[in-house]
Amino acid sequence: MRSKLPVALAAVSVAAVMSLTIAAAPAPKPAVTKGVSPQLQSIGPLAIGPAGVLYASDPSAATIYALDLSKQKAGAPGTKDIQALDQQIAATLGTAASEITIADLKVEPKSKNSYIAVMRGQGANAAAALVRVDGAGKIDVISLDGVSFTSIALPNAPDANPANGRSNRSQSVTNLAFANGKVYVAGLSNEEFASKLWSIAYPFSSADRGTSVEIFHGNHGRLETRSPVYAFVPYSVKGEANLIAAYLCTPLVKFPVSSLTPGAKVRGTTIAELGAGNRPIDMVVYAKDGSEYLLMSNTSRGVMKIPTKDFGTQTAITEPVKDGTAGITYETIKSMTNVQQLDLLDASHSIIVAKSPTGVSLQAVALP
Amino acid sequence: MGAFACGRDGSSEAADGIHVSLVPPAPTRRARVVVTGVDRPSLNALRAASPSGAPWDSLFRVGVATDAPAVAGRYVATDTSLEFEPLFPLDAGRDYFVRVDLKHLATPRAQPLVTAVVRLPKEERAPSTTVARILPTNPDLPENQLRIYIEFSAPMSRQSGVDFVHLVDDRGKEVQHAFLPLDADFWNPDHTRYTLFLDPGRVKRGILPNEQMGRPLKAGRAYMLVIDSAWRDANGLPLAKPFRYQFRAGAAVEQGINLTSWRVSPPRAGTRDTLAIAFPRSLDHGLLQRAIGVERNGQPIQGDISIGAAEKQWGFTPRESWRSGDYRLIVLSILEDVAGNRVGRPFEVDMFERVDSTVLPERHTIPFKIR
Numbered sequence: 001m002r003s004k005l006p007v008a009l010a011a012v013s014v015a016a017v018m019s020l021t022i023a024a025a026p027a028p029k030p031a032v033t034k035g036v037s038p039q040l041q042s043i044g045p046l047a048i049g050p051a052g053v054l055y056a057s058d059p060s061a062a063t064i065y066a067l068d069l070s071k072q073k074a075g076a077p078g079t080k081d082i083q084a085l086d087q088q089i090a091a092t093l094g095t096a097a098s099e100i101t102i103a104d105l106k107v108e109p110k111s112k113n114s115y116i117a118v119m120r121g122q123g124a125n126a127a128a129a130l131v132r133v134d135g136a137g138k139i140d141v142i143s144l145d146g147v148s149f150t151s152i153a154l155p156n157a158p159d160a161n162p163a164n165g166r167s168n169r170s171q172s173v174t175n176l177a178f179a180n181g182k183v184y185v186a187g188l189s190n191e192e193f194a195s196k197l198w199s200i201a202y203p204f205s206s207a208d209r210g211t212s213v214e215i216f217h218g219n220h221g222r223l224e225t226r227s228p229v230y231a232f233v234p235y236s237v238k239g240e241a242n243l244i245a246a247y248l249c250t251p252l253v254k255f256p257v258s259s260l261t262p263g264a265k266v267r268g269t270t271i272a273e274l275g276a277g278n279r280p281i282d283m284v285v286y287a288k289d290g291s292e293y294l295l296m297s298n299t300s301r302g303v304m305k306i307p308t309k310d311f312g313t314q315t316a317i318t319e320p321v322k323d324g325t326a327g328i329t330y331e332t333i334k335s336m337t338n339v340q341q342l343d344l345l346d347a348s349h350s351i352i353v354a355k356s357p358t359g360v361s362l363q364a365v366a367l368p
Numbered sequence: 369m370g371a372f373a374c375g376r377d378g379s380s381e382a383a384d385g386i387h388v389s390l391v392p393p394a395p396t397r398r399a400r401v402v403v404t405g406v407d408r409p410s411l412n413a414l415r416a417a418s419p420s421g422a423p424w425d426s427l428f429r430v431g432v433a434t435d436a437p438a439v440a441g442r443y444v445a446t447d448t449s450l451e452f453e454p455l456f457p458l459d460a461g462r463d464y465f466v467r468v469d470l471k472h473l474a475t476p477r478a479q480p481l482v483t484a485v486v487r488l489p490k491e492e493r494a495p496s497t498t499v500a501r502i503l504p505t506n507p508d509l510p511e512n513q514l515r516i517y518i519e520f521s522a523p524m525s526r527q528s529g530v531d532f533v534h535l536v537d538d539r540g541k542e543v544q545h546a547f548l549p550l551d552a553d554f555w556n557p558d559h560t561r562y563t564l565f566l567d568p569g570r571v572k573r574g575i576l577p578n579e580q581m582g583r584p585l586k587a588g589r590a591y592m593l594v595i596d597s598a599w600r601d602a603n604g605l606p607l608a609k610p611f612r613y614q615f616r617a618g619a620a621v622e623q624g625i626n627l628t629s630w631r632v633s634p635p636r637a638g639t640r641d642t643l644a645i646a647f648p649r650s651l652d653h654g655l656l657q658r659a660i661g662v663e664r665n666g667q668p669i670q671g672d673i674s675i676g677a678a679e680k681q682w683g684f685t686p687r688e689s690w691r692s693g694d695y696r697l698i699v700l701s702i703l704e705d706v707a708g709n710r711v712g713r714p715f716e717v718d719m720f721e722r723v724d725s726t727v728l729p730e731r732h733t734i735p736f737k738i739r
Contacts, residue, residue, distance in 0.1 A: 042553075059553055091436035094454050095462070101526065120456050122525035123602040124559070127456055141440040141455055160661030160698045160731070161684075163670040167658045168556035190554040190563040191654040192702045193514060193715075227568060248548060248568055279549050299549045 031153035032204045038065055038149040043117040043128035045176040046106040047183065049202065054108070054115060055183055056130065057173035061153070064176070064185060066202060067130075068148040075134025079107065079114040079351055079364065082137055086360040089131055092139050093120045102360070104176075105341040107351055114343070114351055114362065115142070133362060152204040154187065178202070179234035180241060180257070186229045197229055197243075199260050229253075233283040233294070238312040244294060246280035252328070254311060271314040272327035274301065282342040284350065286367050295333075295342065295350065295367070303336040305368050333368045386477075388466050388484035398457050399488055401430055403450040403468050410473040414445035427472040428452065434465050434483075461490025497522040497601035499611035500560075502593065503653040504706050506678035511585040512571050512620040514708040514715070516564045517653060518595065523559040523602040532599040533564055538590040545570070546584035559602060563654070568708075585617040621649060624712045625705055627732055634736045637692040642674065642683040643736075645697065650679040652704045659703035662686070663696045663733075679706070690738045697734040 042060035049055055052070025057063075082088055086097040093100065103117040111134075118129040130142040157169045168191070175186040185198040232245035234257070241257040245268065253268035260266065274280075281297040285308065294306040306328060314328050340360070341353035349364045385405040393399040414422050422443075428450050429438040441454035450468070458464060463485050471480035503517035518529065528550065535546040548565040555562055566585070570578050585591065595611040629648050635641035643662065653675060662669040662684055674683040701711055708715035711732055 044553075060557075088437060091432045092438075092440050093456055094430075094432060094439035094441075094464070095456075095459050096432065099459070119526065122527060122600060123604055124523055125457070126526055129456070139437065143455070157658070158700050158702055159658040160700050161658060161668065161671070161673060163668070168561050168654055169658065170553065170555060170557055172553040188550075188554075190556065191652070192704060193565075193568065193708050194702070248550075 033151045034149070036148050037145050038067065038147065038151065040065065040128040040144070042119060042126070043103055043130065044173045045104045046115060046117050047176040047178045048106050048108055049178045055176055055178055056117065057176050057185065058128070059171065059173045062171045063151050063153045064183060064200065065149050065151045066204065067144065069142070072142065074111055075113050075132055075138060075140065076136040078112045078135030079133050079345060079362070080135055080137035081364060082133060082139070082362040084359040085353060085362040088139055089116065089118055092131070092141060093118070093129055095120060102341065102353060105343055105351065105353055107343045107345055112345060150204045152200055154185065154198060157189070175229070175231045177232065177234055184232065184234070184243065186232060188228050188230075194228065197260070231280040231283055233285055235285050235294070235308065235311070244283065244311070246274070246283065246296065248279065270327065271311060272306070272330070274298075274304070274330070281340065284342060284344045286344060287347070288367055297339040297342040301332070303333040303339050303342070304330040305333055306330040335368070336365060386468060386470070386482045388468065388482065388486065390486035390488065392488070393457065398453060400454070401452040401464070401466055401486060403428060404448060406450055406470070406473070407475065410475055411445045411447065411450075413474040414450075423472045426469055428468050430454070431465050431467070432462065434467070439464070458488055460488045463487050493603060493605060495605045495608045497524065497605065498608050499595055502613045504650050504679045506650045507615040508618050509585065509615055510619060510621040510707050511583050511587045511617045512622065512707045512715070513566055513585060514568060514571060514706065515566065516593070518562045518564060520560050520601070524555070524562070525600040525602055525604065526553065526555070526559070527600055528554070529562045529564055529599065532596040534594040535584060536592045536594055543584050545581065587617050587619050590614065590616050621705060621707045621709060622714055624709050624714045625651070625703065627699065627711060627734060630734065632697065632734060632736050634738050635690055637690050637738050640686055640689050642685045645682040647680050647682070650706050652706055653679050655703050656682055659700040661698045663698055664691070664693070669695070692738055695736055695738055697736060699732040699734065701730045701732065
């Protein structure tokens with residue numbers, strides 16, 4: 001009788017016969033779609049591009065949309081503070097605050113209106129909503145009916161046995177940014193633990209599927225690990241375009257954009273260690289009194305103000321960090337607590353979404 | 369579907385001939401609020417106005433509370449009524465407050481204000497979703513275990529698990545900061561499996577969180593994974609009961625997966641018997657579903673995968689009978705064991721010796737013969 005998994009009987013050790021080969025598989029076909037009235041399955045991180053383009057990730061569909069909002073009727077300039085933002089948005093969407101998730105907030109630099117990605121509903125029929133807050137405090141749901149878009153699907157996950165149809169993999173998008181004609185996307189899988197960062201030229205084109213890189217960081221003379229980039233911000237270091245990235249394991253790392261060539265394995269330089277039990281949420285760069293700073297919100301370590309002047313010269317951290325933090329130092333901004341969303345409003349203010357005992361509020365805060 | 373028109377007392381609200389009703393959803397149309405009894409000249413005037421020209425917010429609005437902003441959607445006048453069609457389907461069981469103020473009509477009414485509360489019926493259900501199992505099924509985990517999958521009996525909500533899952537050690541003390549504080553969507557596409565990451569910053573040696581706090585699991589200790597029943601399912605209901613899972617932590621596994629230690633048991637030609645592969649250590653259950661396949665003459669063979677006890681066995685049952693000759697087992701380099709180690713490449717050390725040249729990963733092959 002044969003059992004379902006006859007392990008021991010008739011087993012053949014593969015030691016003698018195994019060979020390793022590297023297969024040069026053909027690149028998958030690009031999946032660029034152009035159209036009107038996009039139907040997003042979900043909405044996650046946002047990015048603002050030039051000429052009225054708003055980039056929105058659809059994590060459930062592993063797709064990035066470029067939405068042409070240039071024909072939208074403008075709201076009053078600015079973003080007005082709103083108390084109980086979650087309740088106000090939920091009410092506008094016809095539901096309760098407990099039923100919505102605010103996924104991201106980005107300020108459109110021209111109008112200074114805030115665009116907020118919201119998932120309405122927690123269950124199987126959860127839907128994506130794009131909401132705008134203007135200078136009069138008006139909350140509008142941006143209808144995507146009639147909005148022109150292009151979209152690009154992120155590469156399919158590898159599958160050695162696609163006909164099996166039992167993959168439980170999903171891909172979430174954790175951060176999106178636009179800089180120098182490219183959309184940068186950081187993603188996390190619910191299975192393999194790898195750092196994937198895509199850079200995709202915009203306008204999206206069938207000829208350019210984008211670049212996918214694996215990013216490593218050295219933490220130790222001996223150990224080198226792969227870890228997902230969670231949040232990042234484009235920033236120029238000594239005239240060279242870089243991404244400043246925060247990893248899941250808390251180091252702050254820089255790497256030049258020029259290293260993001262197709263299929264590259266990129267080694268980032270660890271310039272700061274930011275401690276345990278923490279995850280970065282958002283990062284912005286701003287100038288004040290002649291110096292530039294990185295402002296970073298975190299899940300459990302507050303908002304950090306990090307001077308960028310030493311980003312170019314900081315020695316890479318390659319030794320284990322025994323206590324506290326290491327590398328570039330930061331200041332914790334005590335006036336900004338429980339910040340869930342952070343973006344720049346103008347040269348002197350940030351916009352934050354912060355949680356307090358009385359609810360979730362949207363407010364402009366002077367840059368520290 | 370029941371009737372929906374209801375006022376505060378459960379009956380239709382009517383004043384001065386005005387009637388507010390909720391039309392139930394149809395297969396191609398959402399539930400909508402309809403106001404009848406408005407005179408034809410007023411309706412015609414409203415229809416002639418541009419959508420933003422009519423004073424909708426003061427004339428006719430639907431809100432989740434009397435003082436809440438108007439629910440987004442289409443407020444329009446038809447030949448016979450005022451109608452509101454929401455941008456998103458109305459929630460079952462939620463009260464929606466309708467306000468019609470007819471003093472804003474072209475010909476104001478004597479008793480202008482009409483209010484009503486409408487509600488879609490909600491099916492009352494008892495909580496029934498449960499935790500079906502924890503993966504890995506092997507209750508002996510290495511202390512550098514990277515992730516745990518939680519499978520549910522039915523689809524769950526989008527809520528992150530971090531607030532509902534606790535790791536308790538054998539002294540009854542909760543291990544703080546054990547899991548990655550992430551609200552990213554770690555559900556599988558049908559929301560029946562959640563991936564719980566042990567904080568990799570603590571799991572990996574030599575980096576700050578690990579140096580500060582050590583690994584969340586310590587070899588030689590026993591633990592309990594406790595899952596609160598407050599975690600909501602796709603219907604918004606809590607779990608039918610909390611869930612507890614006991615396991616033990618053992619020595620860390622810090623070597624890459626060694627394919628030469630795998631044992632292949634090829635079935636006989638002419639049968640559809642299961643090809644069985646045995647590994648000396650537990651591999652990641654999720655990746656076993658898609659990181660291993662079978663080829664013949666360079667073409668993938670279709671079949672069904674089964675994963676055996678403790679994730680140390682992988683079975684492949686072809687849809688068509690095996691034929692005599694050469695086959696190859698394909699192992700994608702993304703395959704990981706439960707501690708994140710890959711084929712020939714441990715989690716914590718990377719040789720950095722080569723660059724992936726395509727978005728598709730490298731593959732390893734193990735030839736075998738069917739006789």
